[in-house]
Amino acid sequence: MSTPISPVTRGLVIANLGTPRAPTAEAVRTYLREFLTDKRVVQIPHLVWKPLLDWVILPRRSPVVAEKYAEIWMGEEGSPLLAYTLRLARALQAAMPATRVLPAMRYGQPALGDAIMQLHAEGIRDITLLPLYPQYSTTTTASMEDVAAVMRKRLPDTRIHVVRDYHVDPHWVDAIANSIRTYWDANGRGDRLMLSFHGIPERLVRAGDPYAAQCEAGTDAIAKALDIPRSEILLTYQSRFGRERWLQPYTLQTVEELARDGVRRLDVVCPGFAVDCLETLEEIAMQNADAFRAAGGEAFRYIPCLNDAPSHVAALAGIAANTDA
Template identity: 40%
Template structure:
């Protein structure tokens, strides 16, 4: 039996064959979208199949969507997506930039949490799609003695297709555990002052280093079908508020900043304006020097390093634009880690001393 007065929750007078019980810990599980294991055809196909088969991402009926996906889209798209990944791949480490950065974020967060809570906590990360899977990391935490797990989707703004599906996968993983830990998941932190401050400082530092001040800051968020907004998804509203708070923190006028949406996929209407089109419009209107930041991404990835800094930049330059400044994601910047640590601490209340 377990001694309920012991903080470690270890067996007292247990029989010799009693299963080993680890000292109790609180798990902090960071979660990001995911990445293919490699940019070659089959790893890309596996990754894209998992991602694009998620009903939270593409909600078309399976009988209609899966034949199109498996027989047409996934025969071609792994090649083009693979080339895009190859152009940004961390060849030294044999992994995508998102994987490298997420590992760095996790290491820094583990240090912060260890300094504050000692061995009461365990910090790790998982991916919604690809590896390491949410299921495998939940299993590791349970085996390590985590009787409570705080799940931390690294998406400042909530969307069903990002935070929602990450939570779904976390809860599915919990369903498979015999000894199911208590669980919490953090809310969106799109308006957290420390997060806004970190964004603002990254803008100020980038502008200070620029050879000339950009005419406008384009705040580009990952897009989603407009239909999802009309169904009640709060993502669009939270993005707009993040931009407004950033503008206020910087002390800027409305003319110095604008909100756009990128990564359009499929035939239906998505949230507008589309970043790729809007930067071309800005160039034609005489704004030849722009900066772009992507606050919805906690780490640089294919959508920022390739889509923004290559495709969207090209659209701007082809329309007559001259100077294009991409401001990197917050990544493992100390201000970002501190902001996330503050959110985590708020949600650990009652679980750690």
């Protein structure tokens, strides 16, 4: 059987973290097992970690996380992360007719390796992998680089280029700044502006992970695009997991402190997330909002991720089009 030939010669895979197939304990358990057995995510020796994961963490966490997913599930579209990633892929395909665009997930479905294989089967030999992580980390983008390395060995006739980061890309920065500005134009400006990024263990940064420095650089760029002093933006880190020390200041702790200190209207943006997901819609817009009000705050104003906004599509299309081997 001959290999189908695509009318285009370039392929683009936009890849997100992943999501369970359904808001059920069983589906969440399957997803979390794949995610938490990646050595890029958890560096505990396998012989120690696997029994702890299978017999303690997954039985306890899966039902709890499933309930959280159920609160934000988007019906037949699935989880928000999947729904918005698929919408973003369709919008990028419309904006890039000379490129074949596919969505993928590092964990779960549609699988990243399968997306690359599909493009190869269509005759495409020039593939760009765009992780939907503006900032590089050894816990996220590096794991996708691992997949790309495996696929290069399987497909030696194919160029597979991975975009490492785009945290200071001017078009992406402008898209974030414009989303904030548009919200302020419609709703007024809050007392404080917080940018909340996903956290990672501090030991990774001490070992050379550039993530924290890139979060800082991106925040500086966003402040400049907004034409406000950097001191008027709070940078915090969310989603801590486990007992070790993670990047600080922690988002939840800061939210509560701000409310106790008299901040009544807090504007919150999550620039490390390309699309809305469990961490933004449930953790930030629900959990942190409740904590803010309980500590004395009045209006916790979450500004959504860029999702499939035209400005986001244009920024990512430009980043993908300008990649070099």
